[in-house]
Amino acid sequence: MANNTVVNDKNRVIIFDTTLRDGEQSPGAAMNLEEKLRIATVLEELGVDVIEAGFPVSSAGDFQAVNEVAKLIKNSTICGLARAAKMDIERAAEALKPAARKRIHIFLSTSPLHMKYKLQKEPEQVLQAVIDAVSFARNLSDDVEWSAEDGSRSEPDFLCRCVEAAIKAGASTINIPDTVGYTTPDEYGALFKMLINRVPNADQATFSVHCHNDLGLAVANSLSGVINGARQVECTINGLGERAGNAALEEIAMALKVRNDRMPFTTGINTEVITRASRLVSGITGFAVQPNKAIVGANAFAHESGVHQDGMLKNRETYEIMTPASVGLSKSSLKLGKLSGRNAFRSKLKELGYELGDNALEDAFKRFKDLADKKRDVFDDDIIALVDDEVANMAARIKFLGLEIYAGSKGPQRAELELEFDGRVHKVTATGNGPVDATFNAIKQIIPHEATLLLYQVHAVTQGTDAQAEVTVRLEENGRTVNGQGADPDTLVASARAYIHGLTKLMIKRDKKAPDNMTLISNG
Ligand code: KIV
Ligand code: ZN
Numbered sequence: 001m002a003n004n005t006v007v008n009d010k011n012r013v014i015i016f017d018t019t020l021r022d023g024e025q026s027p028g029a030a031m032n033l034e035e036k037l038r039i040a041t042v043l044e045e046l047g048v049d050v051i052e053a054g055f056p057v058s059s060a061g062d063f064q065a066v067n068e069v070a071k072l073i074k075n076s077t078i079c080g081l082a083r084a085a086k087m088d089i090e091r092a093a094e095a096l097k098p099a100a101r102k103r104i105h106i107f108l109s110t111s112p113l114h115m116k117y118k119l120q121k122e123p124e125q126v127l128q129a130v131i132d133a134v135s136f137a138r139n140l141s142d143d144v145e146w147s148a149e150d151g152s153r154s155e156p157d158f159l160c161r162c163v164e165a166a167i168k169a170g171a172s173t174i175n176i177p178d179t180v181g182y183t184t185p186d187e188y189g190a191l192f193k194m195l196i197n198r199v200p201n202a203d204q205a206t207f208s209v210h211c212h213n214d215l216g217l218a219v220a221n222s223l224s225g226v227i228n229g230a231r232q233v234e235c236t237i238n239g240l241g242e243r244a245g246n247a248a249l250e251e252i253a254m255a256l257k258v259r260n261d262r263m264p265f266t267t268g269i270n271t272e273v274i275t276r277a278s279r280l281v282s283g284i285t286g287f288a289v290q291p292n293k294a295i296v297g298a299n300a301f302a303h304e305s306g307v308h309q310d311g312m313l314k315n316r317e318t319y320e321i322m323t324p325a326s327v328g329l330s331k332s333s334l335k336l337g338k339l340s341g342r343n344a345f346r347s348k349l350k351e352l353g354y355e356l357g358d359n360a361l362e363d364a365f366k367r368f369k370d371l372a373d374k375k376r377d378v379f380d381d382d383i384i385a386l387v388d389d390e391v392a393n394m395a396a397r398i399k400f401l402g403l404e405i406y407a408g409s410k411g412p413q414r415a416e417l418e419l420e421f422d423g424r425v426h427k428v429t430a431t432g433n434g435p436v437d438a439t440f441n442a443i444k445q446i447i448p449h450e451a452t453l454l455l456y457q458v459h460a461v462t463q464g465t466d467a468q469a470e471v472t473v474r475l476e477e478n479g480r481t482v483n484g485q486g487a488d489p490d491t492l493v494a495s496a497r498a499y500i501h502g503l504t505k506l507m508i509k510r511d512k513k514a515p516d517n518m519t520l521i522s523n524g
Contacts, residue, residue, distance in 0.1 A: 023241050046269060066096060084133035209226065284485075354388070451506055486498035486500070
């Protein structure tokens with residue numbers, strides 16, 4: 001079944017993913033267009049009903065991202081965020097034009113604190129602004145959502161009046177965010193029960209939860225909202241989002257699936273795509289998933305203690321409440337060795353969800369052969385790392401040709417680097433405070449830049465000392481932040497690739513600088 005936000009089953013929960021909007025608002029999680037399109041594609045495969053692709057008025061980049069996602073995605077509704085202002089709503093509608101299904105999402109605060117200090121408006125003015133904005137948006141889209149920002153701290157009578165007015169003006173989804181992550185499951189659940197009972201036209205809209213995780217309660221609060229009548233959950237992959245993040249999509253989907261006996265609700269999520277989606281988002285943003293994170297942490301299905309292992313061998317259910325396969329985690333040890341051909345490689349990529357064009361496939365195949373020469377077992381994760389790196393580097397003007405390192409306790413550490421930059425081959429030598437520093441200094445000689453390194457992170461893709469290293473760097477230049485990734489069995493080569501990838505992105509950003517009159521509006 002194609003996803004459709006008009007879902008008739010009364011127990012079907014709409015999954016609204018905001019990784020590309022609220023998730024991207026995490027400091028340091030900025031993504032470029034190509035990365036957003038890759039994430040949108042995996043969200044569609046995951047079966048997400050609504051993809052919030054950005055906040056079109058906030059920048060030219062956000063506008064373009066929403067517009068391109070709207071062109072690319074066919075099965076999910078594409079949503080654009082807007083403040084309760086004509087210009088915002090018009091920009092959102094414009095960006096969403098190519099979408100097969102589109103939604104305009106308007107937000108306006110209703111809590112006494114926000115109305116007084118942030119909006120500096122009287123409650124009656126806010127009520128009128130909700131009516132005006134929703135009515136205006138309904139002329140541009142049949143599907144309009146209104147969010148009562150800071151809804152969980154709003155005064156109940158006023159919130160009821162706003163919700164009723166928004167539905168009357170044409171909003172078909174009413175979202176009550178816990179913007180500051182302050183509520184508790186019983187309180188949030190009671191709020192939905194109250195609204196659904198008291199608002200006379202409540203049956204004409206879908207109620208939605210949107211929870212932040214400041215007290216670690218985002219998933220519990222979201223589920224409590226659902227138990228009490230909400231039928232849309234706004235969430236993000238890996239719980240990415242402002243401050244402590246949003247409710248994690250994978251936890252919501254698996255909680256509803258595994259505890260369907262207590263929560264008899266369904267989603268359209270294909271849970272077997274969860275692991276791939278999680279890895280893609282953490283790879284692109286550089287936000288590593290903590291090992292003990294529910295569902296997608298590296299240890300989520302690992303059984304270390306002897307007692308547990310013994311129980312598992314006797315009966316898996318002694319210590320496992322869901323299978324690794326149900327979240328798309330395969331312990332595959334596929335040995336696509338040196339002798340594997342292009343067809344086997346292409347089939348494996350397809351199985352892992354990648355379809356590359358002929359040139360990209362050829363490049364990836366060459367790198368796979370190099371890897372198989374150096375590494376005994378090539379796991380699925382190795383191939384994913386290799387292909388992600390390949391796809392990410394497609395636009396690169398810089399080609400990595402070779403790196404020799406002189407390291408050890410005596411120092412100074414030295415790097416000899418060979419790169420092709422804009423068609424010219426450069427060979428340089430640099431020293432540094434350690435081999436990574438020497439490598440980055442060598443790159444700087446060839447590609448002069450003012451970027452500051454904000455983060456350097458190494459992650460072993462699989463187990464064993466011959467595992468590929470996946471390196472993430474975060475670079476900042478003139479207020480712009482990018483993440484670069486590189487993977488290789490040699491950590492220093494992976495580091496060089498990651499740094500080059502980051503610099504390439506900065507160069508692309510420089511080339512596509514947003515018009516100066518577009519400024520970013522910050523929101524919750
Ligand atoms: O947290 C929040 O209130 C939001 C709104 C813009 C929906 O993200
Ligand atoms: Zn939010």
